[in-house]
Amino acid sequence: MLDLWPQILFWILAVVTVVSSVAVVVAQNVVRAAVWLLFALAGTAGLFFLMGADFVGATQLLIYVGGTLVLVVFGVMLTARGPFVRMETHSAEWTLAAVVGLALFGLLAGSILAASWPEKGSLGPAELNATSSRTSLDLGLAFLGIPPQRAGGVETTAGHDPANIGYLLPFEIVSVHLLVVLIGAAYLARSKRRRARGV
Amino acid sequence: MGITHPSWPVSLYVAAWLLPLASFVVLVIGGRRWGRVGGWIALGAITGSFLISAYGFWLYAHEASGLFAPRAAHHEAAAHAGGAGSEAAAPDAGAAVHAEPAALVWRDSLPWIQIGKLSIRIGFLVDNLSATMFLMVTFVASLIHLYSYGYMHEELHEPVHDPRAVPPGQPPLHRRGRFTRFFSYMSLFCFSMLGLVIADNIFMVFMFWELVGICSYLLIGFYYERPSAAVAANKAFITNRVGDAGMIVGLMILWTTLGTFNFDEIAAKLHAPDPQLTGALLTVAGIAIFAGCVGKSAQFPLHVWLPDAMEGPTPVSALIHAATMVAAGVYLVGRFYFLFSPTALLVIAYTGGITLFMAGSIALVMTDIKRVLAYSTVSQLGYMMLGLGVGGWAAGLFHLLTHACFKALLFLGSGSVIHGTGTQEMPQMGGLFRKMPITAITMLIGVLAISGIPWFSGYYSKDAIIAQAMFFYQEHPEHILLFVLPVVGAAITAFYMFRLFFLTFTGKPRDHQVYEHAHESPPVMWIPLVALAIPSMIAGYGEPPFIERALTYRVPVPLAHPAPGVHEAAGLIALGVVVFGILMSVLFYYARLLSAAEMARQFPRLHQFLIHKWRFDDLYEAVLVRPVLVLSAACRRFDAGVIDRLVDGAARAVVGVSRWDGWFDFRVIDGAVNVVGDWVYAIGYQLRRAQTGRLRQYVMFLVAASLGLVALFWSLGVTGVSRLIIR
Amino acid sequence: MQHPVASLPTILLIAAIMFVCGAVCMATKRNAVGILIGAELVLNASNLNFVAFAYLTPFGIDGQVFALFGIVLPAAEAAIALAIILNFYNNHMTVDVDRATELKD
Secondary structure, eight states: GGGGGHHHHHHHHHHHHHHHHHHHHHHBBBHHHHHHHHHHHHHHHHHHHHHHOOOHHHHHHIIIIIIIHHHHHHHHHHOOOOOBBBBOOOHHHHHHHHHHHHHHHHHHHHHHSSSOOOOOTTTTOOOOOTOOHHHHHHHHHTTOOOOOOOOOOOOOSOOTTTTOOOOOHHHHHHHHHHHHHHHHHHHHOHHHHHHHHHH | OOOOOOSHHHHHHHOOOHHHHHHHHHHHHHHHHHHHHHHHHHHHHHHHHHHHHHHHHHHHHHTTTTTOOHHHHHHHHHHHHHGGOOOOOOOOOTTTTTTOOOOOOEEEEEEEEEETTTEEEEEEEEEEHHHHHHHHHHHHHHHHHHHHHOOOOOOOOSSSSEEEOOOOSSOOOOOOOOOHHHHHHHHHHHHHHHHHHHSBBBBHHHHHHHHHHHHHHHHGGTTSSHHHHHHHHHHHHHHHHHHHHHHHHHHHHHHHOOOOOOHHHHHHSSSSSSOOSHHHHHHHHHHHHHHHHHTTTOOSSSTTTHHHGGGHHHHHIIIIHHHHHSHHHHHHHHTGGOOOOOOHHHHHHHHHHHHHHHHHHHHHTTTBBBHHHHOOOOHHHHHHHHHHHHHHHHHHHHHHHHHHHHHHHHHHHHHHHHHHOOOOBBGGGOOOTTTHHHHHHHHHHHHHHTTTTTTTTHHHHHHHHHHHHHHHHEEEEETTHHHHHHHHHHHHHHHHHHHHHHHHHHHOOOOOHHHOOOOOOHHHHHHHHHOOOHHHHHOOOOOHHHHHHHHHHOSOOOOOOOOOOHEEEEOOOOOHHHHHHHHHHHIIIIIIIIIIIHHHHHHHHHHHHHHTGGGHHHIIIIIIHHHHHHHHHHHHIIIIIIIIHHHHHHHHHHHHHHHHHHHHHIIIIHHHHHHHHHHHHHHHHHHTTOOOOOOOHHHEEEHHHHHHHHHHHHHHHHHHHHHHHHH | OOOOSSSHHHHHHHHHHHHHHHHHHHHHHOOOOHHHHHHHHHHHHHHHHHHHHHHSSSSTTHHHHHHHHHHHHHHHHHHHHHHHHHHHHHSSSBBBBGOOOOOOO
C-alpha cells in the first residue's frame, strides 16, 4: 500500500494542476485567474518532486510561485481599477478559442499517443528520498560537465572530458540575463513623473 | 682625337658661354621686379663673358706663340697640315714653331645623348675661328648691351605709350614696360650665339641655330602690339624654316653616310683615303647645309625677312641682324668649309654675288634709314659668301669680322639718330651734323669703312674678297660674273652709304619739327659708338692684316692665295669704282647737281622695280602664299562640306539612337521595374491587413498555423509526426 | 525498484492540457496581465514535459537542466512584461490589449 502513495499523490496533484489550469482560463476576474495560476504552478512543482526532480521543483516553488507570481499579483493590483478587473470577452471569441484549443489538444494528444517513446528499459526511477536525493549534486556536476555516475545510467562519455565544460556557461549566461532583466524592468517601471521630478 | 689638353681654357670659355644663360635665368625669375637693375645684370654678364674671352684669346695666342709670326711660316704650316686632316697636336709654347705645325685646338666634351648608334656629346671646340668669333661676338654684344641700356630706357616708364601699335587716329596703346624682358631675351641670344660658335658638332650648332632663330623671332616681335612687328617676326621665323629644312636634309645625309656629327670626325672621314661621301651626294649635302645658311644669313632668295626684321628695336638690329646672328650662316660655311665640293662652292659664290648686287640695288632707293642698312647688310653678307665661294676662306671671314664692327656701329648710329629725331625716314632728316656731332662723326667712320676707303677696315677685307674673285676669274674665265658683281657692288655700296650720310647729316633741314626735336644722345649711347669706331678703323691693319692672320694661322684648310700682284690690281680697281660711287653720291645728294627724283622719272619702271624690292614679296605672294591660301580655302570648304557634314550626320544618328534608347529605357525597362514594384506593393498592402495589431488574434494565428502545418504534413504523406518532433 | 509514478504519455497529456489552457487563456483574455498568466501556463507545461523526459527517457539529467532554464527565463520575461504593462497602463490608463494597436501602422 505504501508503494502506491506516489501514484496516488501523482494523480491528486495532476488533477489539481489540470483543474487549476482550466479555472485560469475560465475565470473572468483576473485576480482569481492569478490565484488559480498559483495552484497550477504549485501542483506542477509537486509533480516535479514526484518525478525525482527535487531541485527543479524547489526552484519552481522559489522562483515561480514565490517570485513570478508575486510579480503578477503586483501587476494585477497596480492595474486593477474597476472596469479592468473584469473584462468580458465576446462569446464568439470564446467559441472560436475553444474550437481552436480543442483542435490543438487533439493534435497534441494524437501526437503523444501515436509516438513510440523510448523506453527506459531496466532502469528504475530515481528514488523519492529527500535526504538521499542526489539530483542537486547531479545537476551541479552536470553544470561542471561531469555526467551523473548513477549505476546503470546511460553514459555518453566515460569519465570527465576537460573539453566538456557542461552547462556552466549557459548557467552563467542565464545569471547575467536575469540581472539584465531586473535592471531593465526597474528602468521601464520607473514612473515618468518621478523622472521629471528628478530632473 | 686622342690628344688630351688641359681642359681649363675650355672651362674658361664654357664659363663665358654660361654667364649670359645665368643672366637670362635670373632675369626671367626676377622678371619686372629687377627694374633697371635687370639691364646691369645682363650687361655685367656679357661684359664678364667679353673679359673672359679676351683673356682666353690672349692665352690662345700665347700658347700658339707665333700666331703673329710672318706669313711665310704660316704658309708652310698650312701646306703641311693640309693632308693631315684636323688632327690636332698639343704644341708647347716653345716647341710650337719647330714641332709639327698644326692648328692649336682646345677641345673638351661631355656625353649627352646615347641612343643606339647615335652618340652626341656636348663638345666644345676652340680654334682660331671660334676664338676670334667669340671675341668679336662678346665685344660687340657688350657694347650693344650698354647702348640698349640707354636706348630702351623708355621701357622703364610705366605705362609705355606705343602710338604705332594702333591705326592712326586712335589713342596710343598703353602697356607695361618690358625693360627686363628685353634684356632677358638679349642674354638668351648671347648664350645661344656663343654656344653656336664654340660647339664642336653640327648637331649642337643646329640646336643653337634654332635658339638664335627663336631669340630673333622674340626680339623682332618685341613690340608685338604693332601688326607690322608681329608679321615681320613671323616672316623671319617662317623664312628661316625653309632654309632649316634644307639644313636638316644635310644633317641626315651626313648622319647616314658618315655616322657622326662632330666636325673633326666628319673632316677626318672626308679626308680619309676612301671617303663614304663623295660625288653628287657630297655636293647635295653641301648645298643642303648651305640652304640653312642662306636662310639665316638672308641670302638670295631667302633674303626677304631681314629688311622686315628692322621692326625690332634698333639695338636688336645691330646685334642680331647685322653683327652676329646673320653672320652665323657665313660662320657655318667657314666652319664646314671642308664639306663643300667645288660645285657647291660655285653655288655659294653665285648666291653671294646675286645677293650682293640685288640688295645693293634695292638699298639705292630705300628711304628708311634702317632699311638701307638692312639691305646693306644683306649685300655685305653676299660679299662674304662670294668670298668664301671663290676660295677666299680667310677673306670671307675677315670681312665678317670687320663688317660686324662697322655695321654694328652704323646701326647704333642710326638708332641714335632715330632716338634723337623720332623718325626713321631720311627725307625728313638733313643737317643733323650740327645737332649730333658725335653720332655723325662715328657714322662717317662707319660709312668710310663699309665703302672701302683705304685706312679703314672695310677696304682691306673687301679688297681681299675682290682680289680672291679676280684670282678666281683668272683661273676660270667663264665665271667673269663673279668678278664683275663685287666690283659693281663696291661702287653701289659706296653710293648708297654716302647717300645715307648726306641725306641724314648734311644739307638743309627738310623737316623743321624733326630738326628742332633732334638732340645728341646720352653718353651711355655714344660711348659704344666711339668704342666701335676704333676697330672699324684699325681692324684691317697689319701686313697681312692681323685678323686674317689670327684666322688662318696654321689652319689646315687648303687655301688658294692670289698672287701678290693680283692684290694690288684688285685694290686699285675697287678703289676706282668706290671713288666713282662716292663721286656720284656727292653729285646727287651733296652738291645737288643731279636730281634723284629726275632719275626716277626717267626710269620709272626700274625705279618701281627697285622700290618694290625686285618684287620678291609679290613673287612669293603669287607663287607661295596665294596658292597656300587657295588650298587652305579648298580644305576649309572640304572640311565644312564633307567632314563637318559627316560628323554632324554621325551626331544626329547618335542623337536618334539615344532618343530611341531613352524611350526603350523609359517604357520597357522602367515599366518592367515598375510592374514588379507595383506587384510587391500590392501584395504587401494586402498582407498588411493581416497585421491587425490585436495580440490575441496573433495567438490564434500561431495556434492555427501550427495546426495548419501538421495538416499540411499529413496531406503530404509525412507520417509519424510525433517521431519527427522527438527525434 | 519502484515503478514510475505515471507513464510518459499520461504526464505529457497533463502537460498538453495545461498548454492548451495557456494558449486559450492568451487568446481570450483582454487583460494584459491575463495574457501574461496564459504565457506562464504555456511555459510551465513545457517545463513539465522536460522533467518528464528526464524522468522517463534515457536522456539523463539534461531535461532537468532545460527545465531550470525554463523557470528562470519566464521569470525574466514576467518582469519585463509587467514593466511594459505598467508603462502601457501609465500611458493609456488601460490594460486592454485590444486598444494597443499603435504598432499596426
